Amino acid sequence: MEESEKQRDSNSSFGHISHLALDIGGTLIKLVYFSRKDDSRFLDDNQEEVSCDSSSNNLILSGRLHFVKFETCKISQCLEFLSSKHLHHTGVWHNEVPASGKNIVKATGGGAFKFADLFKDKLDIVFDKVDEMECLVSGANFLLKTVHPEAYTYMDGQKEYVQIDHNDLYPYLLVNIGSGVSMIKVDGENLYERVSGTSIGGGTFLGLGKLLTKCKSFDELLKLSHQGNHRAIDMLVGDIFGGLDYSKIGLASTAIASSFGKVVSENKELDDYKPEDVSRSLLRMISNNIGQISYLNALRFGLKRIFFGGFFIRGHTYTMDTISVAVQFWSKGDAKALFLRHEGFLGAIGALTKYKSDGLYNLTVPQVVDGFINSSLEEEEDPVSDTIECSMQLRPQ
Amino acid sequence: MEESEKQRDSNSSFGHISHLALDIGGTLIKLVYFSRKDDSRFLDDNQEEVSCDSSSNNLILSGRLHFVKFETCKISQCLEFLSSKHLHHTGVWHNEVPASGKNIVKATGGGAFKFADLFKDKLDIVFDKVDEMECLVSGANFLLKTVHPEAYTYMDGQKEYVQIDHNDLYPYLLVNIGSGVSMIKVDGENLYERVSGTSIGGGTFLGLGKLLTKCKSFDELLKLSHQGNHRAIDMLVGDIFGGLDYSKIGLASTAIASSFGKVVSENKELDDYKPEDVSRSLLRMISNNIGQISYLNALRFGLKRIFFGGFFIRGHTYTMDTISVAVQFWSKGDAKALFLRHEGFLGAIGALTKYKSDGLYNLTVPQVVDGFINSSLEEEEDPVSDTIECSMQLRPQ
Numbered sequence: 001m002e003e004s005e006k007q008r009d010s011n012s013s014f015g016h017i018s019h020l021a022l023d024i025g026g027t028l029i030k031l032v033y034f035s036r037k038d039d040s041r042f043l044d045d046n047q048e049e050v051s052c053d054s055s056s057n058n059l060i061l062s063g064r065l066h067f068v069k070f071e072t073c074k075i076s077q078c079l080e081f082l083s084s085k086h087l088h089h090t091g092v093w094h095n096e097v098p099a100s101g102k103n104i105v106k107a108t109g110g111g112a113f114k115f116a117d118l119f120k121d122k123l124d125i126v127f128d129k130v131d132e133m134e135c136l137v138s139g140a141n142f143l144l145k146t147v148h149p150e151a152y153t154y155m156d157g158q159k160e161y162v163q164i165d166h167n168d169l170y171p172y173l174l175v176n177i178g179s180g181v182s183m184i185k186v187d188g189e190n191l192y193e194r195v196s197g198t199s200i201g202g203g204t205f206l207g208l209g210k211l212l213t214k215c216k217s218f219d220e221l222l223k224l225s226h227q228g229n230h231r232a233i234d235m236l237v238g239d240i241f242g243g244l245d246y247s248k249i250g251l252a253s254t255a256i257a258s259s260f261g262k263v264v265s266e267n268k269e270l271d272d273y274k275p276e277d278v279s280r281s282l283l284r285m286i287s288n289n290i291g292q293i294s295y296l297n298a299l300r301f302g303l304k305r306i307f308f309g310g311f312f313i314r315g316h317t318y319t320m321d322t323i324s325v326a327v328q329f330w331s332k333g334d335a336k337a338l339f340l341r342h343e344g345f346l347g348a349i350g351a352l353t354k355y356k357s358d359g360l361y362n363l364t365v366p367q368v369v370d371g372f373i374n375s376s377l378e379e380e381e382d383p384v385s386d387t388i389e390c391s392m393q394l395r396p397q
Numbered sequence: 398m399e400e401s402e403k404q405r406d407s408n409s410s411f412g413h414i415s416h417l418a419l420d421i422g423g424t425l426i427k428l429v430y431f432s433r434k435d436d437s438r439f440l441d442d443n444q445e446e447v448s449c450d451s452s453s454n455n456l457i458l459s460g461r462l463h464f465v466k467f468e469t470c471k472i473s474q475c476l477e478f479l480s481s482k483h484l485h486h487t488g489v490w491h492n493e494v495p496a497s498g499k500n501i502v503k504a505t506g507g508g509a510f511k512f513a514d515l516f517k518d519k520l521d522i523v524f525d526k527v528d529e530m531e532c533l534v535s536g537a538n539f540l541l542k543t544v545h546p547e548a549y550t551y552m553d554g555q556k557e558y559v560q561i562d563h564n565d566l567y568p569y570l571l572v573n574i575g576s577g578v579s580m581i582k583v584d585g586e587n588l589y590e591r592v593s594g595t596s597i598g599g600g601t602f603l604g605l606g607k608l609l610t611k612c613k614s615f616d617e618l619l620k621l622s623h624q625g626n627h628r629a630i631d632m633l634v635g636d637i638f639g640g641l642d643y644s645k646i647g648l649a650s651t652a653i654a655s656s657f658g659k660v661v662s663e664n665k666e667l668d669d670y671k672p673e674d675v676s677r678s679l680l681r682m683i684s685n686n687i688g689q690i691s692y693l694n695a696l697r698f699g700l701k702r703i704f705f706g707g708f709f710i711r712g713h714t715y716t717m718d719t720i721s722v723a724v725q726f727w728s729k730g731d732a733k734a735l736f737l738r739h740e741g742f743l744g745a746i747g748a749l750t751k752y753k754s755d756g757l758y759n760l761t762v763p764q765v766v767d768g769f770i771n772s773s774l775e776e777e778e779d780p781v782s783d784t785i786e787c788s789m790q791l792r793p794q
Contacts, residue, residue: 026637026654027661073662110637110654131645179632179655194646196693196727200597200686203632203658210660211609211667211675235576235600240423240507248528249591257423257507258576261600263607264424265470270608278608289597289686296593296693330593 023347024111026179030348031068059394067385106351108135135350137192154320173303177310179203196297202312213275228280235261259285291326311344362393420744421508423576427745428465456791464782503748505532532747534589548735551717570700574707576600593694599709610672625677632658656682688723708741759790
């Protein structure tokens with residue numbers, strides 16, 4: 001014990017932080033890490049902060065999980081953040097002592113491969129790569145079982161938290177909307193299959209949005225869409241039928257017949273359209289398409305519940321409403337869209353749970369968590385999206 | 398007979414044309430009409446051109462079916478064409494005499510409702526409206542059973558005509574890609590159901606394409622896409638994984654992870670991108686999406702064959718290739734994409750076949766038809782896409 005205490009002291013400025021996990025996607029880097037309750041002191045004798053489960057000899061740490069994000073194209077900001085918080089020294093810790101190597105960190109997403117050398121060179125961090133789909137599933141399962149409330153429905157302006165029965169969670173469809181979209185059938189804790197996906201995702205929204213409007217960021221584009229009217233851009237059934245419904249096949253006159261179809265017959269330039277209308281139309285096109293393909297895959301495997309995650313959603317009401325309506329419309333009310341409060345961090349949390357083999361025995365969230373997390377990526381914002389109280393049970397190695 | 402002969406003479410400049418049918422969509426107007434073999438003479442005694450089936454007393458006319466298209470936003474061109482060809486006098490003809498009213502014309506598509514008054518006012522044409530889905534199905538069934546060769550596969554630059562066994566045609570999925578997309582499960586001659594669709598169709602390609610490039614027309618945008626490289630715009634799996642495949646889930650490094658996703662992280666304006674790359678990426682995004690949703694619907698109903706129609710395709714090799722690859726990829730080779738030579742005219746031909754109740758007993762195409770039809774909509778082009786030899790059997794009313 002003497003050795004570990006010495007180590008602790010020498011690391012006093014960062015010894016309170018541990019278990020860093022990264023999910024490096026095509027557009028965003030998501031981090032999750034744990035901090036002990038007290039930032040400056042190490043209180044072995046304080047039952048609330050560090051305790052020992054005498055029956056199992058496991059160490060229990062109370063603290064918080066931190067959720068942080070950066071744009072992948074601004075990876076240097078991420079490196080600086082890690083460096084300033086001394087997070088690059090905080091891979092796996094057992095009993096406050098670095099285990100297999102102080103700089104081995106769980107990482108997932110394509111960037112765990114692409115940027116492995118960069119993290120090694122700049123921060124001396126070695127990635128222990130974990131499969132992306134595995135992390136998404138583990139992250140979703142963890143959130144659904146541990147954080148309350150985590151899942152909710154959103155329709156017609158109404159958010160409703162959903163109580164998840166742990167014995168009746170599987171099977172479900174997990175749809176992760178990042179730059180692209182992955183659809184995973186989840187049958188159990190570690191039983192899953194990526195059954196589909198689409199390239200029309202968050203990257204399409206921002207990529208096309210940047211080209212079509214003056215917006216530079218996802219948040220700006222989303223904000224813009226609030227004030228927009230998609231009917232100025234989309235060809236509706238009523239536009240084709242002269243204001244009538246196509247009643248024989250149940251298409252209302254307000255249904256979109258062709259996204260961006262109104263532009264075809266108008267003799268206008270891009271500048272003649274309001275960017276807010278363009279943004280709204282784009283968001284609707286993409287959300288609706290994801291909702292439809294998700295439903296078709298849920299139907300294929302008889303799944304009634306579809307959980308949507310990924311940073312595309314960002315608690316944005318119009319996005320969720322469109323996805324919910326799409327799922328309801330195509331399933332005739334048979335399937336349900338559910339959303340996750342920590343939607344953007346499924347992969348990173350999943351990677352964090354993979355420290356299990358390194359002594360992380362259990363993670364629990366003791367308190368009811370409320371409010372939406374900060375999903376914004378505005379320059380001036382803190383990169384920390386959220387923190388939640390958490391208790392970590394560590395098994396001596 | 399004397400009366401009808403007089404009528405014939407007085408109509409000599411246009412008496413050879415009959416059975417006009419229109420399909421007025423959101424973007425295009427499609428016409429089909431019949432002309433007797435000889436333009437200037439009426440040869441009762443020429444067995445090849447007009448004959449009488451003595452057993453049934455049906456009149457058999459030899460001639461050609463004409464396929465013509467206009468942009469819906471240039472509807473005046475269509476009105477002028479009809480007027481100049483005296484087609485507005487050529488609704489239903491029985492034994493060369495106008496039947497229930499010389500100006501009653503079969504029409505389908507939303508524009509049959511929207512523009513009914515315009516056609517009545519300008520040309521004294523009264524639309525006999527026929528349901529759009531019914532017409533698409535009738536048109537596809539007619540082409541598949543009557544015109545040879547009509548259906549073909551297209552993959553890796555190889556076009557292969559497919560022999561259709563009339564006794565093994567049903568069930569199939571018909572995907573009509575117009576401004577929007579309709580997906581219809583066809584179980585028999587008049588047995589069908591619209592099971593799905595998507596608003597991301599031809600109107601989206603041209604609408605977004607017009608906003609993103611200087612192109613004014615569909616053909617221009619398509620031509621541009623020939624020279625494009627979508628990899629300059631799309632985020633590939635390899636872009637995220639640093640050039641590696643995501644081998645665990647079978648995604649090649651060249652697979653598109655996010656359509657338009659590369660734009661997100663680049664500090665560029667619209668003008669910095671080549672319009673040909675943008676066009677190619679757009680075409681690929683839309684074709685791939687339609688292929689995927691089509692397959693998911695085919696799977697849902699156990700349909701192995703998917704016929705793609707509608708003016709979006711236009712015999713364009715890259716479009717067909719992408720759709721074929723999407724269907725093959727998602728179905729793991731289980732389902733097949735087939736294309737139709739008269740792809741854009743399903744609705745109009747279907748409407749034409751609806752003259753059955755007005756005495757049109759049978760339509761046959763005696764000869765093997767070859768070559769692609771002209772699907773271009775360039776200003777300078779003849780609006781007539783194609784003509785094919787045809788024989789019409791009329792039942793005396």
